[in-house]
Amino acid sequence: MTSASGNATGLEVLLSTLKSSHDVKSTLSILQILDELLSAGTVKRISYMISKGGSEALLHTLVNMTRIFPPNYYVLLLLMHLIVKVGQRDRKFGQKAQEIGAIDETLKLLQLSLPQPKYVTPCLWVLRIYASNAATGAALGKSGIMSLLFKLISPYTTRNTKAIRAATEALSALLKSKWNSRRALDNGYIQWLLQLYQDWHQRDTQNKYISIHKALLNCIRNITNTAMGKKAFLQADGMRVLLDTSRACGSTTDLQPIVKLATQIMRKCHPKQSLPLLTVSSYYSFVLPNTVDSQILDCPSTIPQEHVAVKENDGEEDEDNTVNEESGYNEDEDDLETDLSRLKPSPQLDRPVEELKQYERLCPELIGYFQRLVDEQNSGQESVPFPTFFATLGPQRHKTFREWREDVIEEVSPVPHNPLGSRGTRQVAFGWSDSEEESGSKLLIKSGCAPVQSSSQHLVRPSCGCTLNPSKHQIKKANRNRPRSGEDSPKLSTHFQEVWNIRGESVAGDKSIGFLSQSWTIGRDYRPQDTERKLSEMRREMIPFHDPYVYTIMAEKTQSVTDYQTLAFPDYWGHAALLCQEPMTGQWCGHQRDKIFEDIQRLVNPGDLLNKVVFDIESPSLVTSADDVSLKFNSNFESGNLRKAIQIRKYEYDLILNADVNTDLQHQWFYFKLSGMKAGIPYRLNIINCEKTNSQFNYGMQPVMYSVHEALCGRAHWVRVGSDIYYYKNHYCRQSAATRGQKETSYYTLTFTITFLHSKDVCYLAYHYPYTYSTLMTHLHLLQESLNSDQIYFRHQILCSTLGGNKCPVITVTANPGSHPEELHQFWNRQYVVLTARVHPGESNASWVMKGTLEFLMSDDAIARSLRDSYIFKIIPMLNPDGVINGCHRCSLSGEDLNRQWSEPNPDLHPTVYHTKGLLSYLRSIGKTPLVYCDYHGHSRKKNVFMYGCSLKETLWQARSSIDTTTLKEDIGYRTIPKVLDKISPAFAINHCCFLVQKSREATARVVVWREIGVLRSYTMESTYCGCDQGKYKGLQLGTRELEEMGAKFCAGLLKLKKDEWSCGNQLITEDDGLLDFDNELQNDRHVSHSDVFVDDEPPCPEEVDYYTDNSTEEDDDPIDLATELNVSSDDELEPRK
């Protein structure tokens, strides 16, 4: 401290002496002292000197010294060296120089020094420092300095390169001013700069002067910051120049900064375009119930795209317009709730108690036992105290126990009583369907099998873009009392026959494929019946809880807005989890640039492109000829999403996704079929209308693919596929509904390359493992069929109908109580656990986690038994069936995010949320507030599985609230489950968990259930689409097996709560101790990260991506060291410095 203050005094004295000195000798000695002081070179010292008036002192000295004639370059060189060193750390340096009058003096000195290049260079660097300030730069520009600089910058030479670099750097700084930039454009300098750059690029073959290449590019970058500059750049064929030169750089390491800069310029100047669509709003719309006015339908985005002309930014310096697109997202601390009254659960019903009585029917387990007790009391059995909540229920409404038991078995029978539905129009989309129908038919005939004729009515709805040839392969109706899974029905057999024939035929010509030989061997003299039986047996063994036959029945009943007419083969046939986990891909270094160059090449050489639309839901009649070698696309099935496919080059396609129904947003989920491929050829697919600013696709995530060929060879798996996967901003944009008229929003491209194993295969590609509504209904049906009803109480009921007319299931699982009064008493004390999933339809991972939960709860596992004994599970496995069915990513048919409607759900618009909240409220009203509520989600920008919860204190701490938290009491029970899961579940990461309450999240399930229903342990559980970066699965992608495991582990984690709740003494506890091996460590309060204030669905990824934006980011230039700059190298003609 003492030395610092001592220095301060000394320094101040020194500086003030310097400032007033007109004497060369004393000036020189002070400058030498200062140089010595700063030679240690720490930025801190320079800043300190600036704070003590160092900049002013140096500038005054410059003025003083330049007035001495002839100039003493020995002093001046040292002075300018110090000016550059200090000036580049002083933001106001240019302004100070203007005030002190140093600018004019510097310009004079420059003029004077022109004959001697070695003195020109330092002057130029000093000017560059001045010009860092835009206002000073503009003032400098008016002095005519630019034309002088242009004269100094020459085509390639090995002479005076230091001065050339300094002049180019100075020019680049000057061009940051719009005024200067405009002058430069008026003088046609852009053309000239491009020529210079090209010249240096071509002739500097040894890359000795990369700094000059870079400085020239910086000039181009700055001059193209205006709309006028971009236009001039394009007119001067700048794209081609930069593309060709960048490509020529190859992967030479030294040149990468140049290529990066050139790429930024090209992307910035690439003209913005609208998507090749008439309108970006969803192709499908849904008329909402009358109760609502039509404004939602009157979505502004239905304005045809041409009316929303894309505007260039007008002359302004480009701003980063990537400010996140997520509505309501706010990462600020301001978003944290600090109102104490809103940070404490304050349960209140949002509707009259009478209205809640309707939910009594969803708790048949309570009603039944109530009646049973009445019966028992009447018959004089030992009395068991009545739970208080029964007082609210009218006993006359209750069924007798016997009726209730029957009800349990009969109430919901997912298989229809009538022969399958009335529609009967859907096909299983095998290899021959859709565009290949004709050839498929030929195959059938060739192989001696007549197409199955359908007797059912065929519905054609051209308005939805779905046409269907009704002649073949229709799912035949079947009797309800079909045999259980032991044996396939004759109709299903017909299916297999067809499958077999098709595959047998198409494979026959290609002996190398070795159909069937790899997984199950069949002799040459096999009979098709054997094959078919084996195929079906094998499938059943590999894929439990799935049945193609049941699936077709369920799919028939599913109502879609898209009115799909076919079944996707993977959903029909089933998916077997892979036995091994697939590694994350890592990053595909370097090739992203090549992809971007290919994109830019389209602009430079438009004639090379095919631009052939090969699929368009708006033109279903799009017919491709028989000899067409293009890929064929289709997404006319449940959860399918593809709007348009355009063949760009022979093996490259642009794909456009459809927006969520009734919106013009939410392009992320995709699921489509493709066929017509050739084996062994890399196909590049680009999804060009993604919206998120970043994606796990940049960090190791791959899409999934299902090959029909492979499935019929016994490998019925969705597998991760694709190489060269990149996600980056492209040149397509639109004006978003939210910011209409103000700003355009850019789209992003997801590009990947796929090489198919088999020619003429039929493959399905998806964003993530599909899990359709019909799959769920199939699963629930098969779970019920497998039920051991002596032990397990399982009830499948309907929560409500959705807007689209589908039934939203609610499942109850618990253990059947015995008949002993003590057991009944225990039954009353069981707490409720309420689980929901798939409110966001694109988050299919949530469904796989839920599948794991359901199967585990129904299993014979000891933990599962214990859980059923302890809890009553109410599960709503799909909160947004309509969204799932119609291939949406985020919304329901109302075009809204249902997870933002929990505060005030509308019974007509948000029925599933309204009634789920109703059920929760009902439970609360009868004194049965759930112990745990968890909503399963998927997360596209983070790895691992983690949870969001709600904590009063953590929120206040994070918000740095002044409220004294020591006096506040909070039950830290909300931490137990995450802690347990961190121990027992390999994919779970507690460090990613967060327990903050944000204002922007106050209408989500988690916050509303916590605040209004009063559930302390109310969570969102997020599962990655990608993989893990910690734990046992580090470096691996999550497959369905791991997702299902997560669902099972979540349940296992609940056992810990039971132990906590029922303290010692209960016999069950010692029993369970063996089941879950908990350490005492769990009791220790492990640190839970507070750092992550990004809560819920998909906050921006903190990781930065190369080419994340097309705007040139203003990187901090490397600090200039004039001493180095002035060092003489052999190729410079400067004389050695004294």
Ligand SMILES: [Zn+2]
């Ligand atoms: Zn979600």
